[in-house]
Amino acid sequence: MKILAIDTSTVMATCAVLDEDNLLGEFSLNQNFGHSENLVPMVKTLLDNLSLKVSDIDLYGVAVGPGSFTGLRIGIATVKAFAHVYNKPIVGISTLEGLAFNLSHRGIIVPMIDARRNRVYTGIYKWENGYLNNIEEDTVMEIDQLLEHLGENYNNIMVNGNGINIHREKIKDKLGDKVEFAPNIHNTCRAASIGELALLKKDHGKLSNYFTLVPEYLRESQAQRDYKKKERDN
Amino acid sequence: MVKIILKNPKESQDFGEKLGRILKGGDVISLTGDLGAGKTTITKAIGKGLEVEEYITSPTFALINQYEGRVRVYHFDVYRLEGVEDLYDLGFEDYFYSDGVTIVEWGDKIHGLLPEHTIHIQIEKGKELNERIVTISGQGERYSEIVEELRKS
Ligand SMILES: Nc1ncnc2c1ncn2[C@@H]1O[C@H](COP(=O)(O)OP(=O)(O)O)[C@@H](O)[C@H]1O
Ligand SMILES: [Mg+2]
Numbered sequence: 001m002k003i004l005a006i007d008t009s010t011v012m013a014t015c016a017v018l019d020e021d022n023l024l025g026e027f028s029l030n031q032n033f034g035h036s037e038n039l040v041p042m043v044k045t046l047l048d049n050l051s052l053k054v055s056d057i058d059l060y061g062v063a064v065g066p067g068s069f070t071g072l073r074i075g076i077a078t079v080k081a082f083a084h085v086y087n088k089p090i091v092g093i094s095t096l097e098g099l100a101f102n103l104s105h106r107g108i109i110v111p112m113i114d115a116r117r118n119r120v121y122t123g124i125y126k127w128e129n130g131y132l133n134n135i136e137e138d139t140v141m142e143i144d145q146l147l148e149h150l151g152e153n154y155n156n157i158m159v160n161g162n163g164i165n166i167h168r169e170k171i172k173d174k175l176g177d178k179v180e181f182a183p184n185i186h187n188t189c190r191a192a193s194i195g196e197l198a199l200l201k202k203d204h205g206k207l208s209n210y211f212t213l214v215p216e217y218l219r220e221s222q223a224q225r226d227y228k229k230k231e232r233d234n
Numbered sequence: 235m236v237k238i239i240l241k242n243p244k245e246s247q248d249f250g251e252k253l254g255r256i257l258k259g260g261d262v263i264s265l266t267g268d269l270g271a272g273k274t275t276i277t278k279a280i281g282k283g284l285e286v287e288e289y290i291t292s293p294t295f296a297l298i299n300q301y302e303g304r305v306r307v308y309h310f311d312v313y314r315l316e317g318v319e320d321l322y323d324l325g326f327e328d329y330f331y332s333d334g335v336t337i338v339e340w341g342d343k344i345h346g347l348l349p350e351h352t353i354h355i356q357i358e359k360g361k362e363l364n365e366r367i368v369t370i371s372g373q374g375e376r377y378s379e380i381v382e383e384l385r386k387s
Contacts, residue, residue, distance in 0.1 A: 033328070069325030116331055117350065219322050 004043070004057045004082070005195030008035045008075035009067025009095040010113060010162055015043050016191035017050055017057075018199065025050050026192045035074045043078070055086055061198025063189065064092035066121035066138065066218035067113055073215065080210040089207045091198035094216065096138050099161050100125035101193040102186040107156025108135065112163025115140050120163040121218055122146055124154075132197075140218050143167050147174040154178070160187045236381055240366040243275060249368065250276040254283015256383040259305040259333040261376060262349050264341025267357030272366050273339045274311075276357070280337060281307060292339065297324060306334030313340045318347060351376055 003018045013035050014028035027046045029038060047053065062079040065072045076092075083090045099111035104127065112120040120143050124136035143163070150157055151174055160182035164171060171179060240246045253276075257263070263280065265273040274292050281290045286303035292311050293299040297320065301307040308329045315321065321344065329336055330349050341348060353376070356369040370381065 033332075068328055069322075070328045073325075116327060117347075217322070 001058045001199075002052065002056050003059045003061055003195045003199055004047075004054075004079075005061035005191040005198055006039070006043070006075045006079055007063035007095065007098060007189040007191050007194050008039060008071040008078075009063045009065055010071065010189050011068075012188045013038050013042060014189055014191040015039070015046055016195045017046060017052065018192065018195040020199065023192050023195075026190065028188070028190065030188060033068065033071065035071055039074060039078055054082055057082065057086070058088060059198060059202055060088060060090040061093055061191075061194045062090060062213070063095040063098050063191075063194050064213065065095055065216040066115070066140065067095050069215075069217065072217070076213060076215055080213060084210040089202065090209060090213050091201050091206055092208050092213050092216075093194045093197045093201070094123070094134075094138055095189060096121060096123040096161075097125065097132065097134065098189060098193045098197060101132055101197055102190055103158055103160060103182055105158035105180070105182075107158060108154050110146075110150065110157055110159045112143075112146075112159060112161040112167070114161075114163045114166050118143050120146060120161075120167070122161075122163070138216075138218060140220055143170060144174075147171060151175055151178065158182055162188070236370040236384070238368045238370070238384075239360065240272075240368060241362070242364045243272075246272050246275055246366060247279045250279020251283040252384065253380070254280040256380055257284060257305075257335050258376075259335065260331075260351075261380075262330055262336045262338070262352040264338045264348055264352050264354045265357065266340065266342040266354065268359070271357040271359065273357060276355070277309060277337050277339060280335075281309075284335060297321075298329070303335075306332070308332070308334055308336045309339075310336065311339040312343050315340075315343060318344065321347065350374065353377060353380060 006015045012030045016026035017024045025046050027042050060079045060083045062075055079090055096111045100109040103109050109125040112122045115121045119140055121140050123138035126133050126135050155178050157179045240249055267273055278290045284303035284307055286301040286307055288301050293309055299309045351374050353372045358367045360367050
């Protein structure tokens with residue numbers, strides 16, 4: 001079985017091909033938001049170099065967010081188009097889960113994607129018996145609020161994602177020796193992680209198709225916004 | 235905070251063009267003021283300073299228009315915006331935090347969604363019919379740079 005995976009949630013455009021046993025190839029460019037021009041040629045280069053054709057792909061994995069609105073739409077539209085042509089299943093994977101999967105830390109794993117205006121998209125993950133479990137659901141939150149929550153409830157935390165580049169000093173400051181920063185190479189979205197997760201999840205009935213798959217933007221709810229507005233106005 | 239008096243449309247035109255020449259990719263301008271204050275007039279002038287050749291009109295139906303100048307220019311008019319959901323459906327953050335210049339008419343309506351580095355320009359009518367009082371405010375490095383550049387004649 002061959003899996004093609006894509007993640008364009010952030011500025012990193014990344015695609016990978018895997019089978020059950022191995023990562024066969026991965027192509028990532030951390031450049032700019034030129035995903036609409038770059039992604040399909042990247043996939044083509046990757047497949048050509050592996051002497052594979054789109055028709056050889058049995059399963060698709062794609063990061064469904066949270067992340068860049070435009071980026072997510074490009075990644076999802078691309079995967080849908082491929083999957084549609086040969087009528088193959090797709091597994092949508094949380095971008096945050098994909099990031100957490102980059103790490104093999106023993107404590108808790110907290111991926112953070114910059115959501116601007118001092119907010120991050122984040123979730124809490126932990127490896128248990130060989131599975132990466134989601135301990136606290138993906139959400140969008142103020143960095144200060146997240147760090148306070150982490151400080152009060154957890155120890156032995158590893159963080160990654162582009163949010164840590166922006167808030168590194170603050171994270172160090174608030175969490176001190178409770179926190180470790182992932183090395184840079186595990187800090188960015190990797191299609192290889194999305195692909196392996198897709199492979200793991202396909203057996204748990206978590207399949208989508210080109211019709212049902214939608215992005216997960218994780219917007220703040222109206223209630224959250226009203227609450228913040230009140231706080232500001234007070 | 236900087237206050238500037240613009241005595242007539244010509245002065246507003248010159249102010250907008252000058253500002254446009256100063257702006258760089260990533261800058262966000264919010265324009266606030268009543269109907270007829272001069273938001274669109276100044277937007278057009280900023281566009282000229284940014285070397286947009288195309289004729290700039292208010293994006294009444296689309297909420298956003300996009301132009302090619304020295305850098306890409308995104309022009310929002312959020313006057314008719316009913317709820318911020320519409321903005322989310324547009325993916326507004328990818329514009330506000332892009333490497334183009336973003337200009338938002340009625341920016342105060344979406345104050346909480348504007349980036350911290352937004353340059354706020356408030357336009358009020360003055361005593362004379364054609365007089366406008368412009369107040370520029372903001373924070374951060376870019377704000378100081380822009381204000382400094384504006385002061386040079
Ligand atoms: N000093 C001035 N600056 C800008 N506009 C002026 C000035 N004096 C008079 N006007 C007139 O005011 C009107 C402003 O219209 P417009 O730019 O469409 O406003 P808005 O977009 O804020 O609703 C124009 O008809 C313009 O000619
Ligand atoms: Mg107008």
